[in-house]
Amino acid sequence: MVAKINVGTSLYGALAYNGLKVNEGEGKLLAVNKVFDDGSGRVDIARAVEDFRRYMPENVRTRNKVIHISLNPHPDDRLTDMEMEQLAREYLEKLGYGDQPFLIFKHEDINRHHLHIVSVNVDERGRRLNKDFIHRRSKRITTELERKYGLHPADRRQHRHDNPLRKVDASQGDVKRQVANTAKAVMATYKFQTMGEYRALLSLYNVTVEEARGNVDGREYHGLVYAATDDAGNRVGNPFKASRIGKSVGYEAVLRRFELSKGQIRDKRLADRTRKTVAAALARTYRKEEFIGLLHAKGVDVVFRHTDEGRIYGATFIDHRTGCVLNGSRLGREFSANALQEHFTLPYAGTPPIPFTFTEDTPQADIRSYEEHDEGHSTGLGLLGGDASGAQAQEAAFERDLKRRRKKRRKGLGL
Known part of the structure; x- marks a missing residue:
């Protein structure tokens, strides 16, 4: 079980993010402490904020008053709601938050169900709770709980390449919801710069x-239409307009994602790691299937596009470690579709691979993975920061959207 801890200032943001998940049918409220619950299964966000504030004096010197924790059992641990609630309560008790006001939420919008806990970092006198070495203590507690209940051990190495998303399966029904959850998760998690890269992802x-x-009425419009496919890429079922899924996956949102991704990939040099990994795989084989397997073992997928004759005319690399989606030509001429087609064309398969100047990739310190972090702190939600991986990165997107709306309201009031 992996715990992710964030302390911040936005009480409403943390409660709204989780409360809306529950109210939209994408989660459950499992337990509350010192917070009103009417038993309807829904969350009264405004009432919850009021209840929390009753336990926080107005003049609190501690700036980061809110603690937001996600608890992620191993995917192979099949736990009931009651078992997940018990784990969360024991975790909070051992961490020193058992008597604090809190809400425990279960998120069900992806196949890997997980918990979110919102509480406060100060007592009724406004004094800060002991946060010294909280991440180390948290790791010790999750290990104890794994042993006590026979759970699968989960650590940062196991979660580094973990991808909680699953393929849409039309036979399971509720296709629109499956498509919506997938689109929202990849929009919040990955970085891509073109519609082609987004489509490949x-x-x-x-x-x-x-x-x-x-x-329409003389006005030009642009929109997006989503649909489910089978494993061969053939469309199945009816398509859905983006407006039926949500603005977060609409045309304007995707364009904004292009611009944001471009800056992040450039400023953090995120393509370098992918380039080295791809070069190392090419240096080991001339066989396409083996090349795909080598990359997959490193946490990178490749999507090839072929002509009717089977020739490669496009290649896109999806690096799950950095969340980057990159067309081959972005990595260099030697990774373009033409170069790859030539590389995988016989009779080269019987000759030694061409040596590349790139070396085997090694983990980089600035690449954040899905794991427990150090003792650093941040404000707001931002459970996984700017380079978040996994579906929980939606939370960071929610916080950004919340801030934009607040700015618009202030401008409207002339502030």
Whole structure:
């Protein structure tokens, strides 16, 4: 079980993010302490904020008053709601938050169900709770709980390449919800700069997206249409307009993601790690299937596009370690579709691979993975920061959207 801890200032943001999940049918409220619960299964966000504030004096010197924790059992641990609630309560008790006001939420919007806990970092006198070495203590507690209940051990190495997303399966029904959850998760998690890269990423999870353009009453519009596919990429079922899924996966949101991704990939030099990994795999084989397997073992998927004759005319690399989606040509001429086609064309398969100047990739210190972090702190939600991986990165997107809306309201009031 992996715990992710964040302390911040936004009480409303943390409660709204989790409360909306529950109220929209994508989660459950499992337990509360010192907070009103009407038993309806829904969350009254405004009332919850009021209840929390009753336990926090107005003049509190501690700036980061809110603690937001996610508890993630191993995917192979099949736990009931009651068992998950018990784990959360024991975890809070051992961490020193058992008598604090808190809410325990279960998120069900992805196949890997997990818990979120919102509480406060100060007591009724406004004094800060002991946060010294909280991440170390948390790790010790999760290990104790794993042993006590016979859970699968989970550590940072196991979660480094963990991808909680699963392919959309039309036979399971509720296709629109499956497609919506997948689109929202990849939008909040990955970095891509073109519609082609976005489409290649979605194809890993049996989803496709197409642009829709036209004129209505003389006004030009742009939109997106999503649909489920089978493993061969053939569309199944009816398509869905982005407006039926949510603005967070609409045309304007995708364009903003392009611009944001471009800056992040450039400033943090995120393509370098992918380039080294791809080069190392190419240096080991001329066989395409073996190349795909070598990359997958490193946490990188590749999506090839072929002509009817079977020739490669496009290649996109999805690096789950950094959350980057990159067309081969972005990595260099030697990784373009033409170069790859030539590399994998016989009779080269019987000759030694061409040596590349790149070396085997090694983990980089600035690449954040899905794991327990050090003793650093941040404000707001941001459970996984700017380079978040896994579906919980939606939370960071929610916080950014919340801040934008607050700015708009202040401008409207002339502030």
